Amino acid sequence: MTDKEFIKITDLTRKFKETIALDSINLTIQEGELFGLVGPDGAGKTTLLRTLAGLLGISSGEVRAAGCELHKNTETIKSKIGYMAQEFSLYGKLSVLENLQFFGEMYDVPPALQKERIPGLLAFAQLTDFTNRRAAKLSGGMKKKLALACTLLHQPPILLLDEPTTGVDPVSRREFWNILNDLHLDGTTIIVSTPYMDEADRCSRVGLIYQGRIAICDSPENIRQKIEGEFIKIVTNDWQKAREVIHPIKGVLEVQSYGEALHILVDSSTKRLGQIQNTLQKNKLEIMEIRVIKPRMEEAFISLIRKMGQTN
Amino acid sequence: MSFRHLWAVIRKELQHILRDRGTFILVLVTPTLVLLLMTYSLAVEIQHVPIALLDYDQSPTSREFIHQITAGDDLDLYENATSMEQIEDLLIKGKIKAAIIIGPEFSQDLLAMRGLSLQIIIDGTEPETGGFAVDHIGWRAESFANDILADQILTSGISLDSLEPIDLRIRSWYNPSLKPRIDIVPGLLSIVLGFPAFSVALTLAREHEHSTMEQLLATPISRIELLLGKMIPYIMAGLVNVIVIPIIAIAWFNVPFNGNFLEFLLLSAIFLFAELSMGMIIGVFMKSQSAALALSFLVVLFPGFFLTGIFFPIAALPEMARMESMFLPGTHYAIITRGVFLPGIGMDTLWPYAIMLVILGTAFTGTAALFFKKKLA
């Protein structure tokens, strides 16, 4: 393992009763990467993160992190990892400060350093005014920020975050990601799972996990480019009918619905744009918008997943 | 073992005990309440047992007899019955616990020394009252007969005091009048002082239910640090009880305390270690608070009551139950509390029990640590 291969996962498999939760996962994360993990619910994001955090056992395979094998040195590695669970609940009866101090102690942060770092963390989490408030009395967004602060207190080189921004208001979400970026620039290796595609876009690399397997692992641009074809977006007055009539057109590879709009994957936009327009008009459908768009992560993933579903 | 980790967990748990109403009450208030309640209702001296009398003789002698029987506080005359049916009815309805039927030839039979023409019927459905009634009625009848027959016995040339040749000298140590309250209280103490074990069983399950367990497991804390850290605060709270509750027992119930208090404190700490680690094992296996509590009732509370020799002497238990009781810290602690309070013995006699408790505590804690995996699954 080279120095740059900070986290190396080889053939990681985890079976739980009859289900294969993780199926021969191979993944190498470089030091300082900001790696995004996406996938539908139940695909295995949380399982993978928990395994990396040492909370679940492995059936076979190997995980090496920061130079040690994870499952032989689980407890020592934990001090190098900051893990934030999806349902991270804090100790309700303890105050914000007491919660931070507790985790500081658990991660062996010397009291002097705690004193130094805590004010900064409180400031970033905008909890300075709530320092002595019982954690149970914080709003959902504040709780998540406090949770992140607790994870950062010991300045671990590796951060594992399980859907850290779910349930957080958009403004706070953006602030969160600013922090993550700062940490990323500082050299922290971060693996973050997220259901939000725009967040996936901000990562250095993204891994799509589907049914326990890594379907694709690449930089966001490369993934978007992997899609063969182009997307045409149309907005009509009856999207269901539109979808029906467009599907059979030759050259239409996929039709994805987004509310009122349809994103149509075609082999060539120049060839098909006119055909689609004609078909819609023939069927007395009113066209409110029709143009070529660049595929976003969302489209790319839905397309990839559908393809994988078909091959299965 | 890192004392920082240990202390952090202890501190957090202490804060919880002080700030969570439910836990606070369970650990620090309930024991006292239960002690008071139980002492008042269990350590009861039987008196005022309701009885009925059916007098077929209706003679001065029988009326004198009736008078003697009901003279004291122990037996209360509920009804002077007039028929057997009435007696049956009263017994069935539970209005009386015993009945005396005085035969039609009572006084004649008695004076002719043909015997006491009495029939005593007792309700066998209640444990103590039946035996109590028989004893007390029997004593009174006997002394009545003695009085009446005194003259006749004298004339046959026997002195009265040769009627009971053996001089039986009875002494009761530690509790001269055999007052149940005095000896039950130390026994009850050993039960109520073990209450923090319930909270210990709950504390692990609570972390699961409140979703903080996952985060806790991700930190480098070791199993022993976590388990001990969660147990020690409750030992501390338990020791507070050890100081407060005996004071209540001594002051309120006049139970004598003849032993050495510091030794008692030490022995109690060891007991708490053993008993609470029993709660810890339950906590390790149960993921929900309700399950933990239910199991602790079944394993700690009920056996604690019945098998530790407080209400039922261990000697009288069947072999298997006796073996089981050896594994309960409460059994050994009951001997300790009884010994410290009443006879006032000390460490020099009680050390085997202390050793036993240490062994049990270590075994239980070790088992808990063994089965407690720092994994979610």
Added chain:
Amino acid sequence: MIRRILALVKKEFLHLKGDWWLPAFMLFGGTLELLAIGWATSRPITNLPLMIWDMDRTAASRNLVISLENTGVFTLTEPAESMGTIETMMDQGKINAAVIIPHGFSSEIETIEGHPVLQVILNGAESIPAREALRAVEGVVRSLDEEIMIDHLGIDPDLFKGFDFSLRVWFNEALNEAYYTTPAELALMLEFTILIFAALTFSREREFGTLEQLLVMPFSSLEIIIGKSIPVILVGLVDFTLMLGVVHFAFHVPVRGSVFLLFGLAFIYTLVELGKGMAISVFSKSQHQAFLLVFMVGMIDFLFTGYAAPVESMPKIIQYLAYLVPAHHWLNIMRGITLKGSGFLDILPDILFLLGLGGVIGYFSLRYIRKALD
């Protein structure tokens, strides 16, 4: 409405299947416990360690020792050689009683009008066995007295008949301990089971926030209550049947009265305790608190049922309070029907109390729950 209630009941059972351990636990745990404790406590007191210091060592003293052994109440320990041994053993609680036979015991017996002395020391730290021990020793002494008087004093044995009376024990002729203890233990277990179940059923929804889910659906609060109550009632009745079986088959406690009446009243009792459980759940903010309250209430009730000590012997105030405890009446009813063969009229007062208490508890808890739900 019935259909909606049935849907709720079905949901509760499905829920239960996921958490099947709880009812299984309570049912089997409780029944096993009853079996174990009933067995342990239904035995008469025997094997009490007795230490004897025989300073006489004659045939007479040895006979006395044998008589004491033959009572079946005692197990003899190593004979004592000094007071010190007795003191140590007594202090450590290793013996329940000690008997000291002084030197000259036998010769005193031979002497006409002699007074042989016998010392009994009881371990007052355990007063219950102490009384048993005393009773046994007094019995032995009494027979020995009679022997002495007949053999040595030449008193006519018929004199003793003058002190005999006949004793009949009703309802429990063999003085079977299990008859005393197991019905009471059954009542206690049943109450605990129903209370825990009821309190949990209602407070669990609140804690997990699924209550809001329910309220959004087209159920009336009454329907929710009934729907949730039915599983509890079923569990209560199954529990009762199981435990009655144990008590009857394992401990031979008869059911001399009407079985139908017994089950009918068990049903009513279940309803009453259900009401109590609901009330408890209203007052608790979490499952933890619910359990706590169940525990406290259960303990209090236990004491008032007269299980360990008869209610008449308690202070008057406590006696009145006992009437407010449903379990007290239920125990009377149970003892009545099983052991005394009581009929409906015999236990009428207790039935009325039960109904009355049930009505009051039920009314209040229904009102509170409806308020909480609405």
